Amino acid sequence: MxxxxxxxxxxxxxxxxxxxxxxxxxxxxxxxxxxxxxxxxxxxxxxxxxxxxxxxxxxxxxxxxxxxxxxxxxxxxQSSVLKPLPLSYLYQEKKQRDQEKVHAIGQQLANTLTPWIEQKLIAVYQSDLGIEVDIQSRLLFNSLQATYTPQALAVLNAAGGQLKNEYRTIQVEGHCDRHLFNGQADAETKRWELSAAQASHVTASLAGQGIASKWLSATGMAETKPVSSSDNEFAQALNSRITLRILTAESSTQQSSNIANRQEIQPAIVPSPTLPETEPPILPAQATP
Known part of the structure; x- marks a missing residue:
């Protein structure tokens, strides 16, 4: 087939x-x-x-x-070429967004610290540098000492809980009133030492809350930056305070660049004056035992 x-x-x-x-x-x-x-x-x-x-x-x-x-x-x-946005506009937009984030941080702190704000023991401000939290020293420390009061840890735990996840530079400043230690010897030295010790204690407590040490700094300011020039007790209580300053991204960058761009200055080479030769001193003879 x-x-x-x-x-x-x-x-x-x-x-x-x-x-x-x-x-x-x-x-x-x-x-x-x-x-x-x-x-x-x-x-x-x-x-x-x-x-x-x-x-x-x-x-x-x-x-x-x-x-x-x-x-x-x-x-x-009309030109068909798209013109890019100027750098100044982009910079202002970035700065504005960061300011809004910082304001949100300040609002959260104010909400968390409401009980003490109502008692006029804490105040929260916003400035060009960032958020500033003023805590009266009597709330955190015993009188003229760097030891904590019973309510100090509750205040610092509340503040640290809000700041530990922000990853921003935090400056801790200790301030004293000019009337502290009046009549005592070395009163000014004691004010410097007290403000620095209190700032260091608060910084260590914030680090214990989980804030990295690289974001923290402590400074004693003594009586150099008072908030009131009055002599009454309320003004003295306002001047004796701890300030927590949470910096904006711009302020933090400026401080970092200031350190990175510093230049060492070497001493000028100047011929030392010729000193007259002197005979070595005659030492007394040691007695033999």
Whole structure:
């Protein structure tokens, strides 16, 4: 019996993917053209491009919307090049966002420390440097000492719990009133020592809350930065305080750059004056035992 010869199927084309790829690239190009057109704030150019794209996709070549004379003149007068935003604008935007974040930190601290704020023992401020939390020394320390009061740890735990995840530079400053240790010997020295010791204690407590030591610093300011010049007891209580300052990103960067850009100054080479030669002193003879 005669058998029909089976013909092999035609070889499969391995280049058919190029057609789909070309269609994809064409659509992608059209998409970016549309995106570029919409990024420019020019309604006339947007309408013209939109009409051209719609006409092309509807399959009616040659039917392009004719622009009027006023539109053509407007397109000719306006540049098609996108101008980048100035660096000053970007810097101000970044600074504004950081200020808003810092304000949010201050609001959280104020909410957490509400019981002591209502008692006028703590005050929260916002400045150009960042957030400043003034805590009266009598709330944290016993009189004229650097030992904690019973409620000190509760205050520091509340503040540290809010700050341990912020990763910002925190300055701890100790302040004293100028009337402390009056009548005692070395009163000024004692005020410096007390303010530095209290600031160091608070810094160590914040580090114990989980704040990295690289974000912390302690400074004793003695009576150099009073908040009130009055002599009454309330003013003296305000002056004797601990200040927690949470810096903005700009203030922290400025301090870091100041340290990084400092240059060492070597002493000038000046010939030392010639001293007259003197004979060595004659030592008394030691008695032999």
């Amino acid at each position: 005669y058998r029909r010869k089976q013909w092999d199927d035609e070889e499969e084309s391995h280049e058919r993917w190029l057609i789909s790829y070309a269609d994809f690239i064409t659509l992608l190009f059209a998409f970016f053209v549309v995106m570029y057109a919409t990024s420019t704030i020019n309604l006339n150019k947007y309408r013209a491009l939109s009409d051209a794209v719609v006409t092309a996709f509807q399959g009616k070549p040659g039917q392009v919307t004719t622009l009027d004379a006023q539109t053509q003149t407007s397109l000719q007068n």
